[in-house]
Amino acid sequence: MVKILTLCTYPVAVPRHGGQVRVNAIHQIHQAAGHSVRHLALYREQDYPDEPSSPWNIHFSGWFINELLAIGGRTDVNAVDFLLRDADARDRALALIRDYEPDVIQLEQCWLWPLIKTLRGASEKFRSLPIVYSSQNVEYQLIAAASGDHGRPVANETVTLIRQMEMDLVANADLVITVSKADADVFRPVARQVTIAANGIWPRGPAGGQDYWSKELRRYRFALFVGSAHPPNATGFVNLLGPSLGFLSPLEKIVVVGGVGNLLQNDRHFRENIGQNLARSMLVGVQDNGGLSTLLEMADVVLVPITEGGGTNIKMAEALYNRKLVICTPKAARGFEAFTDMPSMLLCATPDEFKGTLVKALRGEINTRPALTFSQMERLKALLWSSTLADIGARVGYLAAGRHDPEQARA
Amino acid sequence: MKIHSILDTSARVPSIAKIETGNMPDIRFLIDLTTSRQYKDRNAVGIVRVEREIGRAFLLSGFIVEFFHFDLGAGEFFKIGRPEAAAILGETKGALDGAAAPPRMATKTPRSPEQADDDDLRLFLGQLKNRLGTVAKIAEAAAHPQDNDEVVLEFFNGDVIISAGLLWDGNFMELLYAVKQQMRINVIQVVYDVIPTIIPEFCVPGMNIRFPKYLLDAAWTADALYCISDCTLRDVDNYLRAHKLPAPSLHRIELGTDVPDEGRGSLEIRTSLDANDFTLYVSTIEPRKNHAMLFHVWRQLYQTDRDALIPLVIVGRAWWNSSDLVSMIKSAEYLSPEFIKIMTDVSDDDLDWLYRNARFTLYPSLYEGWGLPVAESLARGKFCIAADTSSIPEVAAGFADLIDPLDLVTWTKRIRHYLRAPDDVRKLEAEIRRGYKVMSWRTAMERFVASVAQEAQRLQGVASTGPVAVGR
Numbered sequence: 001m002v003k004i005l006t007l008c009t010y011p012v013a014v015p016r017h018g019g020q021v022r023v024n025a026i027h028q029i030h031q032a033a034g035h036s037v038r039h040l041a042l043y044r045e046q047d048y049p050d051e052p053s054s055p056w057n058i059h060f061s062g063w064f065i066n067e068l069l070a071i072g073g074r075t076d077v078n079a080v081d082f083l084l085r086d087a088d089a090r091d092r093a094l095a096l097i098r099d100y101e102p103d104v105i106q107l108e109q110c111w112l113w114p115l116i117k118t119l120r121g122a123s124e125k126f127r128s129l130p131i132v133y134s135s136q137n138v139e140y141q142l143i144a145a146a147s148g149d150h151g152r153p154v155a156n157e158t159v160t161l162i163r164q165m166e167m168d169l170v171a172n173a174d175l176v177i178t179v180s181k182a183d184a185d186v187f188r189p190v191a192r193q194v195t196i197a198a199n200g201i202w203p204r205g206p207a208g209g210q211d212y213w214s215k216e217l218r219r220y221r222f223a224l225f226v227g228s229a230h231p232p233n234a235t236g237f238v239n240l241l242g243p244s245l246g247f248l249s250p251l252e253k254i255v256v257v258g259g260v261g262n263l264l265q266n267d268r269h270f271r272e273n274i275g276q277n278l279a280r281s282m283l284v285g286v287q288d289n290g291g292l293s294t295l296l297e298m299a300d301v302v303l304v305p306i307t308e309g310g311g312t313n314i315k316m317a318e319a320l321y322n323r324k325l326v327i328c329t330p331k332a333a334r335g336f337e338a339f340t341d342m343p344s345m346l347l348c349a350t351p352d353e354f355k356g357t358l359v360k361a362l363r364g365e366i367n368t369r370p371a372l373t374f375s376q377m378e379r380l381k382a383l384l385w386s387s388t389l390a391d392i393g394a395r396v397g398y399l400a401a402g403r404h405d406p407e408q409a410r411a
Numbered sequence: 412m413k414i415h416s417i418l419d420t421s422a423r424v425p426s427i428a429k430i431e432t433g434n435m436p437d438i439r440f441l442i443d444l445t446t447s448r449q450y451k452d453r454n455a456v457g458i459v460r461v462e463r464e465i466g467r468a469f470l471l472s473g474f475i476v477e478f479f480h481f482d483l484g485a486g487e488f489f490k491i492g493r494p495e496a497a498a499i500l501g502e503t504k505g506a507l508d509g510a511a512a513p514p515r516m517a518t519k520t521p522r523s524p525e526q527a528d529d530d531d532l533r534l535f536l537g538q539l540k541n542r543l544g545t546v547a548k549i550a551e552a553a554a555h556p557q558d559n560d561e562v563v564l565e566f567f568n569g570d571v572i573i574s575a576g577l578l579w580d581g582n583f584m585e586l587l588y589a590v591k592q593q594m595r596i597n598v599i600q601v602v603y604d605v606i607p608t609i610i611p612e613f614c615v616p617g618m619n620i621r622f623p624k625y626l627l628d629a630a631w632t633a634d635a636l637y638c639i640s641d642c643t644l645r646d647v648d649n650y651l652r653a654h655k656l657p658a659p660s661l662h663r664i665e666l667g668t669d670v671p672d673e674g675r676g677s678l679e680i681r682t683s684l685d686a687n688d689f690t691l692y693v694s695t696i697e698p699r700k701n702h703a704m705l706f707h708v709w710r711q712l713y714q715t716d717r718d719a720l721i722p723l724v725i726v727g728r729a730w731w732n733s734s735d736l737v738s739m740i741k742s743a744e745y746l747s748p749e750f751i752k753i754m755t756d757v758s759d760d761d762l763d764w765l766y767r768n769a770r771f772t773l774y775p776s777l778y779e780g781w782g783l784p785v786a787e788s789l790a791r792g793k794f795c796i797a798a799d800t801s802s803i804p805e806v807a808a809g810f811a812d813l814i815d816p817l818d819l820v821t822w823t824k825r826i827r828h829y830l831r832a833p834d835d836v837r838k839l840e841a842e843i844r845r846g847y848k849v850m851s852w853r854t855a856m857e858r859f860v861a862s863v864a865q866e867a868q869r870l871q872g873v874a875s876t877g878p879v880a881v882g883r
């Protein structure tokens with residue numbers, strides 16, 4: 001049995017946002033392959049209230065959270081600073097890792113690489129352990145494009161440091177896993193081995209709360225926008241649908257699910273017309289899988305308004321797989337190039353195009369239930385995690401056995 | 412033209428083809444009394460007054476009229492039977508006794524009130540008055556027991572809904588929009604102001620959310636918006652354009668000012684103030700009304716012109732964000748209560764006495780949709796110093812001294828001047844009495860009903876149930 005340790009700045013037992021869903025799926029794939037998995041998470045406890053307690057979940061102390069607020073820091077970029085300055089937490093994390101004796105260490109994003117690098121520097125045993133770098137984005141590019149947690153732009157010096165850290169990890173990793181070809185192309189010149197594992201989905205679970213949502217939304221035709229509190233989600237929404245949702249009629253709404261609703265309510269541009277925007281949107285917060293299934297089923301159209309950031313969007317995969325009409329940007333379609341010929345995928349590059357297509361969909365001027373051919377439906381199966389991550393379990397297994405290339409190993 | 416009494420039971424029947432209307436289409440006017448119904452047992456103020464006046468005017472118009480209210484909890488429109496409607500509308504004392512109704516728009520081609528022939532109008536009014544009598548008689552004769560039941564309002568093609576209520580607290584435009592997608596109805600909405608979109612910081616918390624929804628839904632739903640001032644009309648137009656919203660036709664509704672016969676005022680009011688030895692500001696106390704500025708003027712004049720200083724009487728309840736100011740006023744014991752008096756729950760009779768016996772009145776509000784106290788002051792021949800902003804210059808019509816409401820220095824100078832030059836005030840009052848034209852509610856509502864009838868004809872001719880285009 002191969003023992004795999006994953007690390008990142010969020011827990012994954014109760015996945016809500018895309019990053020959690022992906023790592024959770026990777027765990028399931030590893031476990032299905034017979035591997036053992038542990039996940040070390042370093043985060044602010046209040047951000048993940050549903051997460052069960054576990055010694056592997058290490059929470060920031062109050063003083064550190066206050067310091068982050070004071071300097072406009074980020075809970076991901078600055079996470080390792082906490083371990084460097086809190087000896088107890090650092091010792092706890094290192095003890096857990098040592099006791100587990102992993103065969104492979106997989107870092108999800110690069111933020112905790114300094115911890116692992118320190119560990120490798122201090123221990124011959126860990127120095128020889130295979131390292132996997134997995135990320136939904138090229139982090140330094142995303143950080144350069146996005147704002148800080150509190151709206152302050154990230155300093156160029158910080159972006160440079162992040163770039164150095166990320167590319168150092170890429171250079172030291174035995175395997176780099178990206179979600180798109182574009183990301184893979186950035187890492188390939190430095191990496192030993194790169195594989196693309198697009199984001200996927202699980203088949204939709206049973207619906208829940210149908211009575212409630214049927215009543216709440218009985219009068220409206222609505223678009224569904226699902227997004228975590230990941231700043232590019234709010235930026236894309238405001239850029240493409242702003243400055244005001246007043247272009248929607250009284251019987252048209254955008255239902256916003258997930259932490260992005262909180263970002264929107266605090267977004268300066270959204271707030272400028274907050275009365276109109278709240279009149280035409282419903283910010284319903286995080287929903288359980290049952291509620292999300294119901295909303296996805298009821299929605300006339302799904303929006304994926306991504307204008308910045310890398311990676312691929314799990315919501316896109318969910319919408320496509322569930323035969324929903326999707327209005328998305330070319331950026332959001334990254335990783336889903338194989339599906340752009342489908343009638344259910346409407347690419348809109350500009351705000352006018354995006355809004356105009358949305359209005360047409362809500363007013364029935366576009367068929368919101370386009371028929372797919374048999375072959376198109378077959379192709380959609382490639383969107384399942386079981387397809388997108390099929391290669392990962394085998395590759396990591398071979399790494400643990402000291403072989404880098406499954407093809408080579410097979411030979 | 413055959414004029415049908417509103418007592419005709421056919422007026423409550425959805426099929427309205429029995430009415431001979433000349434060129435006038437068979438239109439049923441549905442008048443919203445939601446706000447008046449909520450304020451049934453309270454003094455009529457502002458919006459309630461307008462809603463009631465509109466209700467009364469349509470009640471007496473000879474048109475096919477029904478009244479309704481919206482129940483926010485149930486999310487339903489309910490009919491208001493004639494007895495209840497008459498009770499709601501008759502609350503303003505004597506307003507309907509002998510009231511004339513506006514002419515029915517029955518000419519071959521639509522005419523404005525100004526074009527209407529005076530003889531026809533007088534004849535029409537006489538006929539209508541004879542037929543209808545007073546509200547009390549209406550209520551008595553129209554009492555049908557079934558009207559008191561809560562009956563859900565059904566809409567029919569050709570209905571024209573008129574609302575002048577507080578829709579931002581019980582917005583039913585969304586429901587009317589849904590009805591419009593199914594039927595050929597028209598919606599006419601009275602807009603008082605768009606102040607929460609211009610200076611939200613001076614409005615009650617939450618209005619920055621509720622009010623834009625009201626305005627947005629009105630833009631999408633209403634076919635015509637009637638604005639209470641040119642200023643409001645411009646503000647609405649600017650808002651619709653700035654946000655690229657659907658544009659209903661924009662019109663003016665004039666507001667009236669009825670001056671009651673001079674009363675004596677209560678013993679209490681007459682003993683608490685000396686006639687002609689106080690100034691008057693009628694307004695609820697809230698930051699937008701700028702009472703703080705007058706407080707500073709009185710503080711300064713107390714230091715510099717105590718010999719000429721007379722009390723400032725503020726008539727109005729302390730409303731939101733005003734407790735600090737009221738507390739400061741009360742803490743200034745050298746001014747309060749001798750030179751600054753706050754009065755609440757003043758009766759109509761006492762308010763009339765205050766207007767008539769003030770040396771002059773003040774109205775330094777930062778922004779208004781109309782400015783009724785200025786009209787009430789001028790209608791009684793009483794000079795007013797008012798703000799030069801928003802709609803107030805329209806109301807003043809050249810008969811008030813208008814000053815920037817943020818210019819404390821000029822307000823102080825002008826008030827000092829008028830306190831020390833009573834002859835100037837008397838001259839200005841004489842000019843007001845000679846030149847200021849009082850708009851009675853009767854005339855205002857005659858014009859409104861005529862305009863609505865004309866607009867309804869136009870809308871019924873071009874009404875469309877298709878989706879409204881985005882933008883303009």
